[in-house]
Amino acid sequence: MGRGAAAGALLVALVVLGAPPAAGAELSGVFQEMHKVECYFINGTEKVRFVQRLIYNRLQYAMFDSDVGHFVGFTPSGDMNAKRWNSDPALLEYKRTAVDRYCRHNYRIDAPFSVERRVPPSVSISLVPPSSSQPGPGRLLCSVMDFYPAAIQVRWFQGQQELSEHVVATDVVPNGDWTYQLLVLLETPPRRGLTYSCQVEHVSLEQPLSRHWEMPPDAARSKMLTGIGGFVLGFVFLALGLGFYVRKKLLSRRRPQPLPLSPG
Numbered sequence: 537m538g539r540g541a542a543a544g545a546l547l548v549a550l551v552v553l554g555a556p557p558a559a560g561a562e563l564s565g566v567f568q569e570m571h572k573v574e575c576y577f578i579n580g581t582e583k584v585r586f587v588q589r590l591i592y593n594r595l596q597y598a599m600f601d602s603d604v605g606h607f608v609g610f611t612p613s614g615d616m617n618a619k620r621w622n623s624d625p626a627l628l629e630y631k632r633t634a635v636d637r638y639c640r641h642n643y644r645i646d647a648p649f650s651v652e653r654r655v656p657p658s659v660s661i662s663l664v665p666p667s668s669s670q671p672g673p674g675r676l677l678c679s680v681m682d683f684y685p686a687a688i689q690v691r692w693f694q695g696q697q698e699l700s701e702h703v704v705a706t707d708v709v710p711n712g713d714w715t716y717q718l719l720v721l722l723e724t725p726p727r728r729g730l731t732y733s734c735q736v737e738h739v740s741l742e743q744p745l746s747r748h749w750e751m752p753p754d755a756a757r758s759k760m761l762t763g764i765g766g767f768v769l770g771f772v773f774l775a776l777g778l779g780f781y782v783r784k785k786l787l788s789r790r791r792p793q794p795l796p797l798s799p800g
């Protein structure tokens with residue numbers, strides 16, 4: 537990972553209600569104290585930054601940043617508290633060691649489920665039916681579903697040749713369950729007799745994954761072929777049946793007689 541920064545945040549929120557929220561009753565006041573801690577990882581755990589934010593009623597009044605090394609206040613009460621905390625060497629030492637004690641420690645535990653999480657995509661090609669705005673034989677859509685992480689490359693090919701024009705893609709869409717999806721549409725209509733391929737490259741795949749598509753034979757032609765096939769099959773059975781019938785007739789007679797066929 538280069539400057540791949542993963543941030544983990546722990547949120548502690550304390551809401552004090554001025555009165556119990558009885559049905560329909562107005563609250564007499566809301567007092568919210570919120571502490572947020574953030575870990576920034578640059579190139580794995582090589583460079584780590586720890587940030588703690590202290591927020592009262594949505595206003596950040598003080599923070600500690602490991603790159604700064606002490607508390608900084610943003611309001612009169614924040615200033616006052618920052619001075620008090622900064623005069624406590626043990627507390628400052630405790631906050632300064634959070635990059636190791638808290639961030640690097642949790643990275644080891646969480647990385648297998650987050651940074652190292654790999655889910656390969658399911659890839660399929662479908663023919664989007666023609667519409668009034670886009671008449672004709674339809675358009676090819678490559679659906680790349682349920683992969684993780686988000687970085688991915690999807691390409692369309694016609695035979696061996698990459699189609700870089702007339703290709704439109706959605707953004708990479710988060711599904712909200714730690715997977716993503718992406719749809720890539722070929723804007724030009726597919727032509728009969730050509731093979732189209734959708735190729736996907738993703739960190740979860742050892743080699744690029746390809747799906748292929750060819751236009752199925754058209755319905756009228758395939759119906760005609762079925763008819764011809766049926767006719768031929770019927771004819772074969774007719775000939776066989778007739779052959780057996782004639783053979784049996786011939787063998788059942790002691791002395792062969794001329795067949796009752798028309799002369800010639």
Ligand SMILES: *[C@@H]1O[C@H](CO)[C@@H](O)[C@H](O)[C@H]1NC(C)=O
Binds near residue numbers: 538582
């Ligand atoms: C990332 O960290 C590794 C050691 O973990 C180091 O060898 C590499 O040079 C670092 N890369 C960058 C881009 O800093």
